Amino acid sequence: MPAVCTVLTATQVYAEGLRQLDTTRIQTALHACPAGHAVQLAANNEKDSFHSGPIQIPSGVGLMIDRDATLYASTDATLYDKGGNTCGVNAEKGRTCMPFITIDKARGSGIYGDGVIDGQGGQIVQGKTETWWQMARRAQREKNEHNIPRLIEIKKSEDITFYRIRLRNSPNFHVTVSQSDGFTAWGVKIDTPADARNTDGIDPISSRNITIAHSYIRTGDDNIAIKGGNSGVTENVSIINNHFYSGHGMSIGSETNSGVRRILVKNLSLDGTTSGLRIKSDASRGGVVEQVRYEDVCIRNSKRPIDLDTRYDQKAMGDKIPVYRDIVFDRVHSISAGRIVLRAFDAAHPLSVEFKQSSIVANSPQLIQFANLTIDQRNVAITDKADNVVWDASSGSACANRFPEFPAHTPINFRPQLTSQQAQAYTIDNVMRTTGPADKPVIDPWNPLQEDLVNSANLPVDYVVDANVVADGKTQFTTVQAAINQAVLDGRQLVAARSNKPRLYILVKPGTYRELMYVPVTALPITLYAEASDAQKTKIAASAHAALLGSAYIHRYGAQFAQVDRSIQEMYASLKDRPVIGTSGSAIAWIRGHGFQAKNITFQNTYNKDQVDTNAECPNTVCGATAGTAPVVVVQHQAVALMLEGADKVQFDNVRILGFQDTLFLKSSAIAHTARSFFHRSYVEGNVDFIFGDTTAYFYRSEIKSLGDRSTSYVTAPNTNIRTPYGFVFNEVDFTNDGSTNALAGKFYLGRQWFHTQKCTPYATINVVSYRCTLADLDGYQAPIGTISKKVLETVGKTVIINSRIGAHIQAQHPWADWNKKGSLAFRPVQFSVSDYWRNLLDAGLQPDQELGYRDPDSLAPGVAASFLGEFNNVQLTPSTAARQQ
Known part of the structure; x- marks a missing residue:
């Protein structure tokens, strides 16, 4: 290429x-x-x-x-x-x-x-009112x-x-090559119906040095027709390792008046062509056809397997007499009955043809006239006509396995479905069964549906958060973060005292708590819940986004972390000195504590929810005119509502997670390290990549809503490591939309696989001269050369959706998207399985075994890990069915 x-x-x-x-x-x-x-x-x-x-x-x-x-x-x-x-x-x-x-x-x-x-x-x-082909027939x-x-x-x-x-x-005609020197067609497929008139495959005309190899041709006229017309001779043509199907055969002519010579046809199969090996011309356009060799050819289901005729047009007049000489058939086999035609123009211009180790089906009809034949060193001179020349009888054994199927152009299945057996691997018990490093998994069976969070109507109360009471600093608080802080302190003391208390419970009274909520690694797990079953009544909300300056972050939220435990202060301190806080820093609720639970609560990043934050949108440029004079240009940043970082066995029941871009961030503590989270009867909304990360997360009997304030939306953006068995699993989930014009266009996506921290792409070129992206230990790019690491290549991203309803807002034929456009530095094609991963590496010029140390695809991601994206037993709503159900 x-x-x-x-x-x-x-x-x-x-x-x-x-x-x-x-x-x-x-x-x-x-x-x-x-x-x-x-x-x-x-x-x-x-x-x-x-x-x-x-x-x-x-x-x-x-x-x-x-x-x-x-x-x-x-x-x-x-x-x-x-x-x-x-x-x-x-x-x-x-x-x-x-x-x-x-x-x-x-x-x-x-x-x-x-x-x-x-x-x-x-x-x-x-x-x-007609097609091109209908015009031709008329x-x-x-x-x-x-x-x-x-x-x-x-x-x-x-x-x-x-x-x-x-x-x-x-x-x-598909391809004509005229008056040219040097043409190669290699691995070409030509595919047009058998009844499409004058649709020759490839026609070399008055040209030289032609190679047609490893190609497949089925069409409505000559598969190949070599012509020597008025513009000069055609010579030095090699037709090697090809396969023909419907069509009029491997032809020379009909124009041969300037000559055709030095032709090699080798290792050819013809299956269903009207003629097989054909030379055709007549007195109006004839010339010398010579030095033609046919070697290792198999023909079946042809009306005229061998068809050398100098009277192509019976009514043709002229003095351009066709002459065919030095024609050799070597190991040519016709394995089904068909007419053999060897007809010269007259006795003064006889055919000169040799057959070597070739065979014809017995009792095949013959039309032989004015021919000097050599059949396996036996000379046969036909001075007038003959119809009883004897060849070796074909048994068909010489052509066993010589007729491959035409290679159909099967588009990639962009909506792969799991089998019922494969789907069994995605039950709650199976997905939640292991934790820890993928190469050394820790067996830790966990079924979240058996927890008290789901089954108990009356959870214990250790702390109460109520904005309308006076805090006592011990069990009564006005902010959620203060209660979390006390639970962290008390949990540490209880563990030191060897208490048998399994966890601490924080009851949050209805209201909107405008604050950040950081939960560090805790000695005892924490349960945060509200009594009201309507999660909208109890809300933890704040505004932060990835482009927020560190100084602005301190100004808004610094006071909240002035008097908290050092483990919480460390979380705050990791952000405050950044120039901008970044995606991970924008989380309103940030959970590191294992076993954390939440119920009946809303987590919301209010960035641009209530009104557009024009100052934050583009601090160095002008977003738009002031309200009332012109529309404000809304440019969304990443703004996380809830982030789980390395927290295992985290559980949410009847929670609402609200944001736009990057609403829910599910982040492992280390590469290929399984951390489990479970979302039950919950609701998540957003527009772009709004459920993203590399952990194992299970969504059960929940709703995922795509907001259509942008023209393109992606529900998920997983960057699961290739060795981690499970990424995101959705079971009995409704994928809904907000009814906006963009959503109802039906062009949103279930997800795209996050090409995490990429600096260049090896999967395609970009519009930079001399661009290259090669494997290295570090990721980087300085035009035109970039490097990509193995760890980035291995962030393949896994999502499986089963037993769910998928709204009409999702693209029905192509619900999984590439990561960015081809031609951009950030491009990566969608990959459905480890087979795709392996093939894409090879296509990118990387050697998986030598450069990346992989033995084979099966060892790299065995069993369920081999599947990256898949569906089973889902219902896809169309715009019409969606309208009826609303």
Whole structure:
């Protein structure tokens, strides 16, 4: 593959209709691309389609199409018209349409990638009532010419390469190579229906030094047709290791008047072609075809397995007599009955053909005329006609396993489903069973549904928080943090005194407590709860965001931490001297204590909830005009409502967690270290990455609401380590939305895998000359070279959703998104399993075994850990069903 000069990402979805043309965008990029580089067309999640009129690839420049992207040719005939307004019109004169892609007078250009170029030959032509193919059939009936564009024309060029690209549904010929020196098609797939007229696969015309290898072609006309027309001889053609399906076969002709010579066809299978190995011409266009070798060829289900005919058009007149000589069939086998045609023009111009170790099915019909044959060193001269020449009878054994299936272009399943057996691994008991390092897990069975938090109607009371009473500093408090502080102190003393008290309980009376709440590692676990079952009545709320200055943080909240235990002060001190507090510093409730519980309480980051904090939005720029004169531009920052950091066996029952971006942060204490949390009958809302982190978290019988104040939303952003068995699990959860216009557009996502602390991406190029991203111990980037560490590569992100209802706001076909766009430093493709991870490393040029020390994928992430993203037994609501249920 050539280096990439520019990445263009798709903006359209085919199923929604191709409403805009990308012609100018693509052509401008191609013209700006330096020689030796390529313009890359890439999918952007579900947006996978480019739509264009005719384009030209300049000399030395490539066009690269990613696996999940498709370039569609417009069906607007006027775009292809050469000036006579006859493109798309059947008439006496043909060839009045420009091709979709032209490579003219170029050197070193090419088309690359595993994506698709689709000519839309079967679609209705814009403004007409027929498809391109229907026009062609009507022209055949009416005996006139169809003016239809070819897909790709290469003219007067040198050293052109097509690599791995898939071409389909061409209106006319797929690829013609005329008057060119040097063309290679390698690993190309051509796929067009068998009844699409004049849709030749690849036609070398008056060209030389051609290689077509490892390709698969099924189409409606010649799979390959080598022509030597008026513009000169075609010579030095190698057709090696290919497979043909429907079509008219491996053809030479019909134009041979300038000559065709030195042709090698080797290791070819033909399955279902009308003709197999075919040379065709007649007196109006004939010439010398010589030095043609067919080796290791298998043919089945062909009407004419061998078809060398000098009377292609029985009515043709002229003096250009076809001559076929020095034609060799070596180990050619026809394994099903079909007509054998070896017909020279007359006795003065006999065929010269040799057969070596070749075989024909017994009793195959024959038409042999004016031929000098050598069959395994046996000379057979046919001076007039014969129909009883004897060949070795084919048994078919020589062609065993020689007919592979056509490699279907199966799009990635962007919504993988677990089997029922796989889903059993995601029960509460299984997910909550272990803790500690992933490579040395600690067995610690835990079923949160058996805890008193869920089952007891009357929890104990050790402390009461009530803003409307006078605090006594021992059991009665007006702030939540003061009660937490006392519980930390008392818990330490109780453990020292060897008390058998299992935990401490803090009852919070209804009200809104505008404060931060920090819970350090505690000697005894703490339960924080309200008696009212309506969690909205008891709220812990404050405003903080990732861009908040450390000085502003001190000003707002410093007094709250002046008289607290050192373990809480350490949490505060870790933030106060930062220039900005960052995402983790923005948490309103920050939990480090193992076994922490909360019930019937709301945790809210009020940043931009009540009103837009314009001062905080962009301190160094102008957000917008003042209210009343123009809309204020709202730029959200990360603003965490609840953060769990390294806390294990943490449990929430009937809580509400409110924010926008990064609402709930679930953070392990160390890489690949399992910390468990459980959310039951709870509610979380946000807009972007609003449940994120690398712990093991279970959401059960809860609601997750996507807010549509942005045009794009991601529910989850897991960065689970590849060795950690479980990431986020959602079971019997309703994924809902706020009914906003953006949400109802149905283009939100269940999640994207957080490419944690990335500085560069090895998974794609970016629009920087000489860009590279290589493996190293540290992550960094200084244009154009970056490094990425193993630990970042291994933050794969895991989320499984089972037995849940997924609202119509979620993209139905593509609910899991890439991390950022291809072409950006932060790009990483969505990865559903360890197999994807392994393949992506290889595609990035990394060696998983040698550079990363992995033995194989199974040892890297065995069992349930091998699955990153998956679903089971979910109900996906559509806009119509959602409307009926509201």
